[in-house]
Amino acid sequence: MERQLQVIKFKEFGEMMKAWAAKPETFPRDLQAFKEAVEAKPGASPPRDAIAKVGSHVTKLTLVTHGMDELVIKLSPAEMITNSEKAITEHGGYPLAPFYAGIEAAGAQEGADHSAKMEFHAMRIADYTMGNCA
Amino acid sequence: MAGIHGGGRAYASAAPPRPVAAGRPDLRGYRNILYDPPLQDRFAATRSFEETQRLMAILAVLMSDSGDEVAPDRLNRGLPAGYTYLLQLVAHDCVQSPTPFWALPGAQAQARNGRIARLRLDTLYGGGPAACPFAYAPDDPRDTARTRLRLGPMRGKAGVGRADGAQRDIARAAVPFPAGSTPKPVKASSELKAEPPFGDPLIADPRNEDNALLAQMTALFHLLHNTIAETIGMPKVTGGVSTEAPADTERRFACARAATTMIYRHILRQDLLPRLLHPEVEKVYREGGAAALLDRDEAGSGAWRPDVATYERGRVSIPLEFSHGAARFAHAMVRPHYATGDGFPRQPFREALLKTSARQPAMMPLSAGWILRWANFFPIGTPALPAPALNFSRRIMPLYSGELRMETLFQPAVPGAPAGLAFQDLISAVVSGIWSVAPLIVAVRERIKRRGWKVDPFDTSPLTAEAAREAAIILWLRECGGAAVPAEDLAQIARDPPLPFYVQFEAMHDLGGERLGVLGSILMAEVLYGAMLDDRLPGERRDGTLRDGLARLATEMQLPGRFDGVPEIGDMAAMIEFIADRNGLREACPNFL
Secondary structure, eight states, X not given: OOOSEEESXXXXXXXHHHHHHHOGGGSOSSHHHHHXXXXXXXXXXXXXXXXXXXXXXXXXXXXXOOOTTOOOOOOOOHHHHHHHHHHHHHXXXXXXXXXXXXXXXXXXXXXXXXXXHHXXXXXXXXHHHHOOOO | OOOOOSSSOOOOOOSOOOOOTTSOOOOBTEEOSSSOOOGGGBTTTTSOHHHHHHHHHHHHHHTEEOSSOOOGGGEEEEEETHHHHHHHHHHHTTOOOSSOGGGOOTTOTTOBOOOOSXXXXXXXXXXXXXXXXXXXEESSTTOOOEEEEOOBOOBOSSOTTOBOSSSOBOOEEOOOSOTTOOOOOOSSGGGSSSOOOOOEEOSSOGGGXXXXXXXXXXXXHHHHHHHHHHHHOOOOEETTEEOSOHHHHHHHHHHHHHHHHHHHHHHIIIIIHHHHSOHHHHHHHHHHGGGGOOSSOTTOSSSSXXXXXXXXXXHHSEEHHHHTTGGGGGGGGOOSEEEOSTTOOEEEHHHHHHOSTTTOGGGOSOOGGGSOOGGGTSOOOOTTSOOOOOOEEEXXXXXXXXXXXXXXXXXXXXXXXXXXXXXXXXXXXHHHTOBOHHHHHHHHHHHHHHHTOSXXXXXXXXXXXXXXXXXXXXXXXXXXXXXXSXXXXXXXXXXXXXXXXXXXXXXXXXXXXXSOOHHHHHHHHHHHHHHHHHSOOTTOOSSSOHHHHHHHHHHHTTOTTTTTTOOOOOSHHHHHHHHHHHHTOTTOSSOOO
């Protein structure tokens, strides 16, 4: 299944997020504008490679902003979680972004026990459902 | 050859590389194809380095192909994905540079090619058991001789650092001390807090562990060698010591090595090159033999240069137009993901880049998900098993997968330049002082005429005419996002395209990306056929059957009849099935076939 968003330049994408967090009013107004913001700009000086690629099946974009006094829980599509659990059960590892090379957390390795992998998966969901990565 | 370089340790580019076109660099082991081009005929010779660097940055961005999926019409059904990694092994068997050109600041003091014998599988054998003992397994418990290549177990399910199962991975050594620490004597293994990571691959050429798929290809050829060694017959061991005379051991190893190399070369001639090269070009070299080679002196004396003083350089050194031009096309064949075996998900290629001893020693050896089912990578008939998920390579076109542009894996070759392999390939072409495409085509055609080829394959290529070539390149660049780029920049790129880009463009334009075009095919054929024709193995002939060649080899090595049971192996599929049959791997788990 094609990913919703393929991040190619994690550092640049993170910098963009920080800038948008500082000024949410500068966030792209719609999906098309978001795509344009992250796509390659060969005519720029210096030329810029694509930062991310939006999956062809994605049709909507939602921006969530909130204050320090508001707890935001972002639930993933149930199908996405089911697919991940199935992949871990049947096939093995939970894919991490390449900058996590060599992570030692229990359950992160391909050779880890199934139960450890499922625990790691659950903790990742816990972290990212409420995590703000700020 | 730089290779994909994802699995290797990072190079730090302290200062931007500089062009060498203004003067002859000290590039030992390299040369230009045909002859040294005049300054004005070298790539980017008429532009400033800074301007060329800017144009290459634009081109690298345009050569980007984002997305997780490969459209069906961009899959190359004539070249299953295993050939991508066979090509990487072949490249490592032709070129060995200590440092990639793009990482060399200014003086290029380290720019040399250490591979003086090509297509001899030096990339697997290194200097042999005496010079590279770590790559070889002991023949007996006392380790009195080593004639088989090492293999290692895959990672087991028991936990981190544990390994069990059949030997399907390359061998790896554990590194007991973390990098930068001062080693202290360890009194007992229990003093180590955890099992040490497997930080060093036990192979002759560590580049063959650039990524997990190439490591598997390396393990496959180690298996082939060991199978051939067993076919010849291993020595009797008495009291933990081989009873074989040292001279016999040497001869047996030399014979096994030569037979393995002969099979490999036979596969290149019979399988890889016919799939890859322009049909007319392939026919010329296959039928013409040494008489067809262009990269020699015009008198046809057999030497590359008429004078003895430069003969050595011509014979031993590699054309830069191969190493830093044509051979880069295989980077465009890399898929974003691969089905590695039954029961495993499609693995992103970035994971293959990470699954190396250099990058993730704590996660070595490879787990079952990275032990390849070869029927997924080569067209092997396996009626008794579930249908393989055959991965096809991407068609050859100047588009690199997003997996080859990850900043964490491919840092910018120059500060501020785009991260990724495309820019590295392009800037290396700038630095190396290779031919410019237009005068190179003219020079090759002149040589074709003098050599008396019956046909000039450039006659049929619509890109031979300079104006048509430039127009076609500009049109394609615009279609790939170049509409926002100033027209003059596109025109400059099209007038003097870098060779790595052009070879890929030619393949796409003239043959739909299913094979290399005329120029790309000639550059590859000159090196690969040239290596096989001029540095023959004992008993090797350019035509005839493998079985006859092996029989001659065995006789010459005073081991007659030893290969009588070896079947005719004409392609990678047959080689893999031979290995499976001789090693009981047809029912292996994870699947081998």
